[in-house]
Amino acid sequence: MKKNKRVGMLMDELMSNPSRLFESRHFCSKYDIAKSSLSEDIKLINEILDENGSGHIESIQGVGGGIKYIPGISRERIADIQKELMDALSDTSRMLGGKYLYTSDIMFDGHFASNMARVFTQKFSSLGADYVVTVETKGIAIASQTAFMLGLPLVVIRREAKYSEGSTVSINYFSGTNERIQKMSLAKRAVEHGRKAIIIDDFMRGGGSLKGIKDILEEFEVETVGIGVAIESRLPERKKVDNYVSIIIIDEIDEENKIIRMTANNNL
Numbered sequence: 001m002k003k004n005k006r007v008g009m010l011m012d013e014l015m016s017n018p019s020r021l022f023e024s025r026h027f028c029s030k031y032d033i034a035k036s037s038l039s040e041d042i043k044l045i046n047e048i049l050d051e052n053g054s055g056h057i058e059s060i061q062g063v064g065g066g067i068k069y070i071p072g073i074s075r076e077r078i079a080d081i082q083k084e085l086m087d088a089l090s091d092t093s094r095m096l097g098g099k100y101l102y103t104s105d106i107m108f109d110g111h112f113a114s115n116m117a118r119v120f121t122q123k124f125s126s127l128g129a130d131y132v133v134t135v136e137t138k139g140i141a142i143a144s145q146t147a148f149m150l151g152l153p154l155v156v157i158r159r160e161a162k163y164s165e166g167s168t169v170s171i172n173y174f175s176g177t178n179e180r181i182q183k184m185s186l187a188k189r190a191v192e193h194g195r196k197a198i199i200i201d202d203f204m205r206g207g208g209s210l211k212g213i214k215d216i217l218e219e220f221e222v223e224t225v226g227i228g229v230a231i232e233s234r235l236p237e238r239k240k241v242d243n244y245v246s247i248i249i250i251d252e253i254d255e256e257n258k259i260i261r262m263t264a265n266n267n268l
Contacts, residue, residue, distance in 0.1 A: 001031060003041070006031050006033070006041065007041050007044055007045060009031075010027060010031070010041055010042075010045065011045045011048070014045070014057060014067070014068070014069040015054075015069050017069070018068075018069050018070070018071045018121075018148065018149045018150075018151060019068055019069070019070065019071075019125075019149065019150050019151030019152075020068055020069075020151055021060070021066045021067070021068045022066050022067055022068060023065075023066045024038060024065075024066055024067060026066075027067075039059075042057050042059060042067060045057055049072070052074075053072065053073060053074025053075075053076065053077060054071070054072060054073070054074075055069060055070050055071040055072030055073075055122075056069075056070055056072060057069055057070075058070050068151075070125055071118055071121045071122065071125075071149045072118075072121075072122045073118045073119060073121075073122050078119055078268050079264070081115045081116070081119065081247070082247060082248060082264035082265070083264070084112075084115075085106070085112065085116075085230075085247065085248050086248060086262045086264065088106055088112075089101060089103070089106070089231075089248065089250075089260065089262060090260055090262070092258040092259075092260060094260075095253065095255055095258070095260070097255065099233075099253045099255070100253075101250070101253065101260070103138065103202065103203065103231065104138055107138040107139070107141055107142065107202045107230065108138070108141050110141070113141040113142045113144075113145050114145050116142050116145075116230050116247055117142050117143075117145030117146040117148075117149055117200075118145075118149065119228075119247055119268060120142070120146045120198075120200060120228040120245065121146055121149040121150055123226070123228065123245050123268065124146075124150070124198050124225075124226040124228065124245075125150060127196070127198065127225045127226050128196060128225070129150070129152060129196045129197055129198045129225055129226065130152065130153075130191075130192075130195040130196050130197065131147075131152055131153055131154075131155045131191055131195060131196075131197040131198070131222070132146050132147035132150060132152050132153070132154050132155070132197070132198050132199075132200055133154075133155045133156075133157065133197045133198065133199050133200070133213060133217065134154070134155075134156055134157070134199065134200050134201060134213075135156070135157045135158075135159070135184060135201065135209060135212075135213055136156050136157065136158055136159055137159075137202065138202040138203070139200055139201040139202040139203075139230075140156060142200055142202065142230060143156075143200035143201075146198070146200050146228070150198075152198075155186070155190050155191055155197070157184050157185065157186050157213060157216060158184065158185045158186070158187075159182070159183065159184060159185075160183065160185065161185040165185070165187040165190075166187055166188065166189060167187070167188045167189075168185040168186060168187050168188060169185065169186055169188060169216065169219050169220070170183055170184065170185040170186075170216075171183070171184060171212065171215055171216045171219065173208060173209070173211065173212030173215060174208050174212075175208040175209050175212070179208070182209075182212070184212055184213070184216055185216075186216050186217075186219075186220070191217070191220050191222050192220075193220055193221045193222070194221050194222070195220075195222050195223075196222065196223045196224075196225045197217055197222050197223070197224055197225065198224075198225060198226040198227070198228065199213050199214070199217075199224055199226070199227045199228070200227075200228045200229075201213075201227075201228075201229050201230075202229070202230050202231065203229065203230065203231045203232075203233075204229040204231070204232050204233065204239065204241075204244070204246070205233040205235075205236070206236050206239060206240055207239035207240035207241040207244075208240055210227060210229070210240070210241045210244070211240040211241050214241065226243075226245070227241060227243065227244035227245065228244065228245045228246075229244060229245070229246045229247075230246070230247050230248065231246065231247070231248050231249075231250060232244075232246035232248070232249050232250070232265075233249075233250050234249055234250060234251045234252070234263075245265075245267075245268065246265050247264075247265055247268070248262055248263070248264060248265065249262065249263045249264075249265055250262055251263055
């Protein structure tokens with residue numbers, strides 16, 4: 001096999017299995033090449049990925065080592081994604097009243113979900129998480145893509161306990177500006193005690209739902225090491241969670257004058 005074809009196939013397999021660790025001998029045997037040739041191929045692929053800002057191939061030495069693709073994204077591409085999101089959100093027909101916007105079509109669009117997940121993957125890939133966690137609603141698509149790119153299982157917290165979940169743990173939490181009491185449940189088999197989790201959600205206003213997710217994970221002694229939200233409301237300024245990452249910030253929804261003001265988060 002010619003080297004350019006081999007490199008292309010190697011790159012395709014690695015990028016199709018993000019965060020999956022392959023033993024070096026897997027590729028050496030598959031392409032009938034020496035480890036030195038594989039190292040040269042990986043170096044060339046990393047040069048391509050670096051130029052595109054698409055992540056990198058990580059080589060792990062020693063027993064249990066190998067190579068894996070870690071997804072990434074360039075600062076320029078993040079800015080493009082933010083602009084695309086703001087353009088889609090700026091349609092005033094999305095106004096629902098109560099300073100809410102219709103976003104279901106965006107959150108369940110594979111293109112948007114994949115792009116936002118790549119942003120979160122780059123931000124959280126070094127945290128050593130064991131799970132990606134979300135609550136059942138519009139954040140599932142983004143959370144699922146993030147879990148895939150990080151090579152982690154996805155855990156979905158229920159609004160109501162389901163019989164098919166088996167034994168569950170449930171908590172009450174305060175959500176929304178009116179501090180309504182709501183309930184969420186998590187199956188006892190869903191996570192192992194003492195692990196780490198990344199929380200992904202579609203929208204945050206005051207952070208009540210996110211705090212609820214953190215609280216229910218603490219019932220399992222699962223530490224929250226990262227929080228990512230697609231869209232954040234500027235107000236209220238004081239949130240119930242901290243150390244979170246948002247992609248877009250909604251500054252104001254002026255229903256009377258049909259104006260939606262947004263800001264791209266430049267701290268990504």
